[in-house]
Each structure stands twice: as structure tokens, then as C-alpha cells.
Amino acid sequence: MIYAANFKTNHTRQSTREYLGKLQAKLLLELNPNDKIYIFPPLTALDEYSSSDFTVGVQNAYPVEKGAFTGEVGLEQLAEFNINTILIGHSERRDILGESQEQIAKKFAFFKEQGFKIIYCIGESLEIREQGIESVMEHLISQFDGIDTTYENFMVAYEPIWAIGTGRTASVEEITQTHNELKKVVDRPLLYGGSVKGANIAQISAIENVNGVLVGGASLNPESFLELVLH
Numbered sequence: 001m002i003y004a005a006n007f008k009t010n011h012t013r014q015s016t017r018e019y020l021g022k023l024q025a026k027l028l029l030e031l032n033p034n035d036k037i038y039i040f041p042p043l044t045a046l047d048e049y050s051s052s053d054f055t056v057g058v059q060n061a062y063p064v065e066k067g068a069f070t071g072e073v074g075l076e077q078l079a080e081f082n083i084n085t086i087l088i089g090h091s092e093r094r095d096i097l098g099e100s101q102e103q104i105a106k107k108f109a110f111f112k113e114q115g116f117k118i119i120y121c122i123g124e125s126l127e128i129r130e131q132g133i134e135s136v137m138e139h140l141i142s143q144f145d146g147i148d149t150t151y152e153n154f155m156v157a158y159e160p161i162w163a164i165g166t167g168r169t170a171s172v173e174e175i176t177q178t179h180n181e182l183k184k185v186v187d188r189p190l191l192y193g194g195s196v197k198g199a200n201i202a203q204i205s206a207i208e209n210v211n212g213v214l215v216g217g218a219s220l221n222p223e224s225f226l227e228l229v230l231h
């Protein structure tokens, strides 16, 4: 299983260091060698963390090496911290920050070119979910426009928007059906995200085409994230 923690706009450099220290102490002894851990702290929390037990990536970056892009961070800045893992296409970036599919596809192409590991996020609104699986799949497939799904170093995170931060997880049936359909379209590891927590990880991780989880709220303290990872 893959366990990915998306801190979003939470934690500082100091609290991230403390968090990773706690994680490391426990993972060193108890991590299943088949499991893989990714941590996505905010950009200001990047530092020289090194561990064979987890990989630190970024939640976003601009698709450029360096240049005049006020407020953005490019390859040069990521390289300082040996970052080569990135989240692309999160619904919060699409919906709150206004990233278009075209911009997302450019970002994907750029970081693919650099050989980054990409966790590519897709997901539908409640309105679309209520129209049924055909509408859901049509929407999810449209989020692969311009994306090279043959890239060997990427994974997909399916995160229904209505399940993010709401405490309302998609049902086992919904996740099973959606992941089965997605697997036909893109044969890469599939993560589920949306209110994953200690209480539902056993059920979710047991679903056949769920290869991992992308966790927001329940990843914010090391104890609750470890509860997931070591369930």
C-alpha cells in the first residue's frame, strides 16, 4: 500500500521536522517493507530530511526551471532539497486556485520530462456523482486530457470532491466501481482520497483496485497518520 500525507496549508518547518522525527522512529521498527510513505508538507517546510522510510514531495510547483514568475517555485528551488515527487491536479488547485486542465497538462508534461514521480489527482463534484457512474467516468476521463497516461512514473489519486474534508467517505461500492472503471482507462497505481482515517482504512485498503490512500485531515498529526499506516 501507498500512504500519502497531504498537509495542504498546515504545519511549519519546525512542526514538520518534529512530525517526521516521530514518524521515522516508529516506521523504522514497524513499517511493512511493501508499504511506501509520501509526505507533502507546505513549500516553506522543505528542508534536508533524509530517510529511506518516507519520501518528501511538494504539493505544487511551477513548470519552469527558474525565471520571472513572481510567487512561484521552480525546479531550481526544488533541487536544493532533492525534491523529485509532486502532486498535480488537486481539486483545491483546480477549483480554488483556478488551474485549468490545459495548465495542469503543461505542468504534468514538464515534470514528466524531468522524471519526477507524479501523483495526479482527479475527482468529481457531488452534482456529477448524483448523475451516476457514467457521468462520473466521463468527467474523470476528461481530467486526463493532455496527460500522458503511459508515463511510467505516475500514480492516480481519485479524490471525490464531496468526500474531501467532509467526513463523508465514498462508499466501498462507489470506490470499487470507480477504481475498476479507472483501471481500464489507466493502468497505474490508484490511490483513493477523501476523509480517509483510522476508522475506515481497513475497509478502504481491502478494496482490490485501491493501491494506496491520499490523506489530508487524518495525516496532520503523526499519531493519526501512523494509525493508518500501521493498521
Ligand code: 13P
Binding pocket: 006, 090, 159, 163, 164, 165, 166, 167, 193, 194, 195, 196, 214, 215, 216, 217, 218
Ligand atoms: P481529507 O483527508 O481531509 O478529506 O483530504 C483529502 C485530500 O484532499 C488529500 O489530498
